[in-house]
Amino acid sequence: MDTSYIINHLGEEHGAYYNAIAPPIIQTSNFLFETVGDLRKAFDDEYGGYLYSRGLNPTVDILRKKLAALDGAEDCLVFNSGAAAIFASVLSCVKAGDHIVSVRSPYTWAQKMFANTLPRLGVQHSFIDGTHLENWEETILPNTTLFYLESPNSWTYELQDLEAIARLAKERGIITIIDNSYCTPLYQQPHRFGIDLSLQSATKYIGGHSDTVAGVLTGSCKRIEKIFNEELLTIGSSIQPFNAWLLLRGLRTLPMRLEKISATTRVVINWLKTHPAVERVLFPLDPDFPQYQLAQTQMSGACGLFTIILKYRSLLAIEEFCNALKYFRIAVSWGGHESLIIPKCASMPHDAFTPDEESHRMCRLYVGLEEPGFLIADLQQAFDKNVLSS
Numbered sequence: 001m002d003t004s005y006i007i008n009h010l011g012e013e014h015g016a017y018y019n020a021i022a023p024p025i026i027q028t029s030n031f032l033f034e035t036v037g038d039l040r041k042a043f044d045d046e047y048g049g050y051l052y053s054r055g056l057n058p059t060v061d062i063l064r065k066k067l068a069a070l071d072g073a074e075d076c077l078v079f080n081s082g083a084a085a086i087f088a089s090v091l092s093c094v095k096a097g098d099h100i101v102s103v104r105s106p107y108t109w110a111q112k113m114f115a116n117t118l119p120r121l122g123v124q125h126s127f128i129d130g131t132h133l134e135n136w137e138e139t140i141l142p143n144t145t146l147f148y149l150e151s152p153n154s155w156t157y158e159l160q161d162l163e164a165i166a167r168l169a170k171e172r173g174i175i176t177i178i179d180n181s182y183c184t185p186l187y188q189q190p191h192r193f194g195i196d197l198s199l200q201s202a203t204k205y206i207g208g209h210s211d212t213v214a215g216v217l218t219g220s221c222k223r224i225e226k227i228f229n230e231e232l233l234t235i236g237s238s239i240q241p242f243n244a245w246l247l248l249r250g251l252r253t254l255p256m257r258l259e260k261i262s263a264t265t266r267v268v269i270n271w272l273k274t275h276p277a278v279e280r281v282l283f284p285l286d287p288d289f290p291q292y293q294l295a296q297t298q299m300s301g302a303c304g305l306f307t308i309i310l311k312y313r314s315l316l317a318i319e320e321f322c323n324a325l326k327y328f329r330i331a332v333s334w335g336g337h338e339s340l341i342i343p344k345c346a347s348m349p350h351d352a353f354t355p356d357e358e359s360h361r362m363c364r365l366y367v368g369l370e371e372p373g374f375l376i377a378d379l380q381q382a383f384d385k386n387v388l389s390s
């Protein structure tokens with residue numbers, strides 16, 4: 001299906017809402033029934049119609065249709081956060097006694113769920129280096145039910161070979177889930193490679209304006225309906241109509257935002273690669289990236305998120321550099337209009353900093369919608385100002 005059609009037209013039935021061009025925010029908690037018989041039907045099949053907005057809601061449904069189609073998937077659920085999409089999808093694949101194989105450093109809250117929450121329910125996991133197919137194969141136990149992927153991840157951008165891992169999983173009757181937040185469906189469509197469930201944090205590029213937290217999960221009708229009836233309704237983690245409306249609004253400009261951000265990112269990265277204070281840049285579509293070949297086969301683009309390894313050998317010099325930036329603001333998250341930076345050392349105590357440890361000298365940058373020259377000037381002045389750098 002054509003992306004322009006999906007984003008601008010699919011799922012919109014203007015006649016149902018006074019021919020308004022913009023979809024309405026159906027801000028209601030519940031829906032009326034003419035007869036008890038009709039209500040009974042809704043109780044029997046909540047996925048078949050509107051009963052209560054913890055389940056389905058018409059504003060959310062427009063968004064679900066578009067996001068399913070963008071992923072090339074049959075169906076979609078939208079959650080009130082990316083973390084909720086992770087939790088619901090993983091929970092749907094496991095029971096007490098099961099085992100999960102996951103990439104070794106998935107998104108923080110996925111990591112905490114595997115390490116802290118699921119063991120309490122009798123679900124074990126193994127974290128592996130997911131860059132080699134053998135590691136997946138060797139870690140499978142008789143009770144392994146789920147492979148959890150994140151490709152690329154959002155700090156070091158390690159990839160997994162989606163097609164090979166999906167094939168292995170199918171042979172062994174294992175379900176695959178991928179966190180596709182980095183690429184969005186515009187730049188990677190995991191279902192094409194045989195992945196069962198694809199999720200993303202819509203807080204990032206789908207919303208695109210740093211004003212909404214949300215998550216998307218796509219898959220077959222059968223799997224998605226089951227997750228709706230079991231996890232989504234039980235956890236109560238569906239998106240609110242107003243937030244769904246903000247995502248619809250964000251979605252309209254997704255292709256052009258990604259295109260602009262991708263182009264700016266290339267210019268900024270090329271400049272950084274030649275700067276004397278920068279040891280290395282990590283970006284999956286950079287020809288120097290270790291998995292560049294694989295990235296080219298399964299991703300059609302990469303946008304604003306990349307990591308630099310600074311040559312500065314003190315934590316204070318790294319902090320000083322970040323503090324001196326005026327327009328790369330210090331904040332978590334990414335995908336909005338504004339450029340951002342986080343140094344890895346922000347998550348460690350001062351005395352843990354070891355300059356020989358490359359990861360301690362990492363800063364993650366996100367390029368927003370500003371012009372490349374404007375951003376480079378900001379980086380330049382911050383490097384120049386840094387008197388602690390030697």
Ligand SMILES: *Cc1c(COP(=O)(O)O)cnc(C)c1O
Pocket residue numbers: 081082083084107153154179181182200201202203204213214215333
């Ligand atoms: C932000 C993020 C999430 C979590 O999404 P929220 O919307 O913040 O709950 C999951 N995975 C990745 C890779 C992320 O960057």
